[in-house]
Amino acid sequence: MSEFYGWPDAGARRLPQHIYADKDNFQRELDAIFFADSWNYVALSCEVPEPGDYILSSVGNVGVIVSRDRKGTIRVFVNRCTHRGARLCEKRKGNNKLFTCPYHEWRFNLEGRLVGVPLSQGVKGKGGMSPQFDPQNHGLKQLNVCERHGVVFASFSNDMVPLETYLGPKILRYFDRVCDGRPLKVIGKHKHVVAGNWKLQIENVKDTVHAAILHSFFTLFGIWRSDQETEIVVEDKGMHSVLASTATFSKQQTHSEEADSEFSLLDPSLIAHEAEFSHATGAVMTIWPNLIFLQQLNCLVMRHVEPVSHDKCVKTWTFFAYEDEDPALTARRVKQANLLGASGLVTIDDNEILASCQVGLQQQSQFECAIEYGEGSSDCDHMVSESAIRGFYNYYRQVMEL
Amino acid sequence: MEEMLKTLLLERSVREFYRRYHAQLDQQMLTQWPDFFTEDASYLVTNRANFEEDMLVYNVFCEGKKMLIDRALGLQKAVWFRDRLQRRFAGSIEITHQSEHALDVVSSFMVTESRQGEPSSLLLTSESQDSLSIAPDGTLQFSKRLCIIDAEVLPDSIIYPI
Ligand code: FES
Ligand SMILES: [Fe+2]
Numbered sequence: 001m002s003e004f005y006g007w008p009d010a011g012a013r014r015l016p017q018h019i020y021a022d023k024d025n026f027q028r029e030l031d032a033i034f035f036a037d038s039w040n041y042v043a044l045s046c047e048v049p050e051p052g053d054y055i056l057s058s059v060g061n062v063g064v065i066v067s068r069d070r071k072g073t074i075r076v077f078v079n080r081c082t083h084r085g086a087r088l089c090e091k092r093k094g095n096n097k098l099f100t101c102p103y104h105e106w107r108f109n110l111e112g113r114l115v116g117v118p119l120s121q122g123v124k125g126k127g128g129m130s131p132q133f134d135p136q137n138h139g140l141k142q143l144n145v146c147e148r149h150g151v152v153f154a155s156f157s158n159d160m161v162p163l164e165t166y167l168g169p170k171i172l173r174y175f176d177r178v179c180d181g182r183p184l185k186v187i188g189k190h191k192h193v194v195a196g197n198w199k200l201q202i203e204n205v206k207d208t209v210h211a212a213i214l215h216s217f218f219t220l221f222g223i224w225r226s227d228q229e230t231e232i233v234v235e236d237k238g239m240h241s242v243l244a245s246t247a248t249f250s251k252q253q254t255h256s257e258e259a260d261s262e263f264s265l266l267d268p269s270l271i272a273h274e275a276e277f278s279h280a281t282g283a284v285m286t287i288w289p290n291l292i293f294l295q296q297l298n299c300l301v302m303r304h305v306e307p308v309s310h311d312k313c314v315k316t317w318t319f320f321a322y323e324d325e326d327p328a329l330t331a332r333r334v335k336q337a338n339l340l341g342a343s344g345l346v347t348i349d350d351n352e353i354l355a356s357c358q359v360g361l362q363q364q365s366q367f368e369c370a371i372e373y374g375e376g377s378s379d380c381d382h383m384v385s386e387s388a389i390r391g392f393y394n395y396y397r398q399v400m401e402l
Numbered sequence: 403m404e405e406m407l408k409t410l411l412l413e414r415s416v417r418e419f420y421r422r423y424h425a426q427l428d429q430q431m432l433t434q435w436p437d438f439f440t441e442d443a444s445y446l447v448t449n450r451a452n453f454e455e456d457m458l459v460y461n462v463f464c465e466g467k468k469m470l471i472d473r474a475l476g477l478q479k480a481v482w483f484r485d486r487l488q489r490r491f492a493g494s495i496e497i498t499h500q501s502e503h504a505l506d507v508v509s510s511f512m513v514t515e516s517r518q519g520e521p522s523s524l525l526l527t528s529e530s531q532d533s534l535s536i537a538p539d540g541t542l543q544f545s546k547r548l549c550i551i552d553a554e555v556l557p558d559s560i561i562y563p564i
Contacts, residue, residue: 092451092554188452188459192556217480263475266468314555319459334458335465338473343447343461343560345473349482351559356484 012390034060041291190341196354198307206388238391239288424490
């Protein structure tokens with residue numbers, strides 16, 4: 001398959017199947033996107049509140065340790081011992097003074113420096129580390145880190161623009177709409193595999209059209225309908241976007257001819273929404289490359305899409321709340337979380353359809369997706385446009401040189 | 403002797419209750435599923451990591467039979483997913499506490515799934531920490547079912563109840 005690497009003439013209105021199906025393309029994405037000039041979401045800073053606290057995360061398909069050093073600075077290390085490459089840290093979270101590798105017990109401090117090498121002097125004057133060995137050169141691989149209002153991003157590039165510039169003013173406004181500097185707390189995590197390319201998942205939340213068609217649950221209860229007030233905001237280069245929409249909570253009259261598909265909730269508290277933000281009842285933001293920052297009714301979630309291989313990604317949903325909020329509001333978030341995640345009443349559909357797309361896209365027949373709803377790749381005031389997807393691919397083609 | 407017989411009969415009816423629960427779910431009888439629960443029962447699905455950290459968010463969080471009925475109907479009428487066959491295998495089923503009208507039961511089980519004729523694969527292994535109520539006629543129902551799945555990363559969506 002590797003000869004066909006062109007891009008169709010129609011630009012971002014056509015997506016060639018190899019970007020989903022080809023293993024080499026996946027490897028190139030890691031280098032050109034995840035290990036290059038991108039700010040990658042890794043954690044919320046409230047997950048590592050104290051010095052020595054750490055949590056495992058990932059940048060691209062590389063496991064990283066997000067930890068807080070003795071001075072309180074958040075650091076992000078590649079989770080790999082510099083001796084023989086063993087995974088340094090196995091527990092998903094904890095508190096440490098030193099990271100000690102299980103293999104030969106090399107020890108790294110919270111600043112990532114190699115501070116202990118057993119048997120470095122040998123035994124009885126014999127053996128030990130060679131005189132050329134300088135521990136200074138064997139510290140943990142450290143990433144560039146930035147934080148805004150409790151959200152932590154990391155980059156393999158040391159040549160990054162500030163996050164605020166990276167996001168641009170239009171996206172920053174939506175970022176700050178939810179993460180405005182109030183202390184956050186994590187209220188739960190879901191993690192699950194999606195049997196599809198990572199971009200399918202990102203596109204899926206840039207795709208306003210499907211939301212009111214595939215997700216019958218949304219349309220039935222007027223949470224996300226094609227006729228409701230909507231704003232699509234696309235960052236100028238196409239990297240990031242927001243789909244913001246205001247629920248009517250009224251049933252759609254014309255959705256289906258079969259009265260059979262109708263049902264009412266016996267317990268409407270499942271979707272009982274308390275308005276928290278100035279406009280829109282849901283804002284789904286995607287931040288290049290792989291963060292979905294989701295506010296849907298009262299659910300606040302960082303949905304991190306880890307690219308595992310060309311045909312598989314892992315979604316980590318970090319549900320959060322404000323630290324000192326009313327417990328009644330937290331209770332709403334907990335109930336509404338039934339809509340999301342691996343058993344979510346409006347997520348199962350997505351997980352399933354993405355797996356189904358992956359199957360189709362792997363059938364090698366020079367297939368191209370048609371991204372023809374609407375025109376262009378900029379902002380929109382209605383729901384029937386794929387402009388955010390075209391924006392994403394304009395930028396994708398640029399960094400992938402496709 | 404009589405005590406022992408009573409215990410054996412109780413254990414038998416608990417095992418039979420779980421067998422029927424699993425068998426009905428294997429047959430995807432969603433409409434009947436809420437009937438295994440009392441009116442104010444809770445049905446909760448989480449994983450070990452969240453459980454140990456006392457996280458508030460569950461994979462599934464149903465409080466009261468009404469929410470169970472909504473979920474069962476929602477799955478049938480409002481959620482799109484590919485056909486699959488599932489099979490539930492019960493491991494140990496242990497009565498950990500008993501009183502006249504209620505029981506606590508800890509069980510372990512696994513669920514396999516075969517989608518559209520593909521070979522079955524393991525969907526999950528789980529513990530459950532349940533409370534059962536005993537009606538005067540001996541009928542058992544969950545007043546609480548809490549499933550704590552082992553895996554932190556689930557291999558796929560968990561669509562049908564467990
Ligand atoms: S591999 Fe880590 S100490 Fe040898
Ligand atoms: Fe969706």
